[in-house]
Amino acid sequence: MNIEQVTAQVRKEIHCVLPAGDRSSLAILVLFILFVVSVPKNNLPAVIAYGAFPLFFIISAGLPLRPVMKRMMLISPFLLFMAAGNIYFDRLPVFTAGSIAITGGMISGSVIVAKALVTLAAVLVFSFCVPFHRFGNALRGFGVPEVFITQLQLVYRYSFLLVPEARSLQKARDLRSFGNRGKDLFTTAKLIGSLLVRTTARAERIYMAMTARGFRNNLSAEHTSPFTAKDGAAVATALFCLTAVWLLFRV
Structure with a gap:
């Protein structure tokens, strides 16, 4: 069973309802990724706090954890390889935990891994709830060519x-x-x-x-749904929550 079949099976087993439309959900996803990426390299608590958002949505929507964890495990070797470079180049001790010296590379490497896992979890949640053709329609709504x-x-x-x-x-x-x-x-x-x-x-x-068979450089004949007040309220609420976390855990 390939990835497409697994994703289709997951969508059949769950009834994931997004709090807003596809375009507003995509905008919230982009904002979430930007906020997580903007976290400083030594601020691990902020990344963990942002990780609560996709975890809360996974639990509240009843998404199965096994497909999400499986995809995270597939990318984990690359994340560990990137983090190993930080551990090697930044070996200046920051503090000691018992007899173990915690270096700056260990902290920054942990932040890199945490950022990748948190953003990947958010993207997976979005992909499970929104089929790819609806994702294309959401991009059309933002004026993508x-x-x-x-x-x-x-x-x-x-x-x-x-x-x-x-x-x-x-x-x-x-x-x-x-x-x-x-x-x-x-x-x-x-x-x-x-x-x-x-x-x-x-x-x-x-x-x-x-x-x-009549293909004319356009795969979708669906019309994009209008951006409603509910969508704007959802984006504004998400922006407020993300900004609050950023201010709360600012170094």
Whole structure:
């Protein structure tokens, strides 16, 4: 079961209702990410406080924790790799906890990991509650160019075809090799190039099939919903709460 099927299954199992429209929810998500990213590198309590927002929404909306945690675990090795650089370059002790010296790199590295996890949790909550075609309509409401939205929707839709192609290439390599033969860097580079050629050829066939069926560079015929007073109140309330947390935990 791929990521698209898991996400669709999660949407069937839950009834997530956003407090406002898609456009206002997207605006709140962008504001939340900006506030979290703007937290100073040594202010870990502020990031933890912002992490309460997606956690509260996950619990109140009844979202399953397993898919959210699974996606966070997939990206955790990259986060730990980024945090390891801070630990290595900033080794100046800030304070001691018993016999352990806490360095500035440990604090800033923890803040980096916490920021990434908090923002990723917010994006996952939004993606579980808002299907991708509605996300495209929300972008249209903000005046994003149609060509960018169409390209984004096509990449999202057909990116799941890349995984079966890569698995078939890997299976063919394993059947034709013994031990560690065929798994060196140069062979892997050739496989990646072959995967690129295959996906490009399939993309051309898909585009010709879509054109034959009346595709005219627009994937959605839905009209964007107007920005109501309820949406404005939701954005204003979220901005007030985010600003209050920022002022409360300001260093």
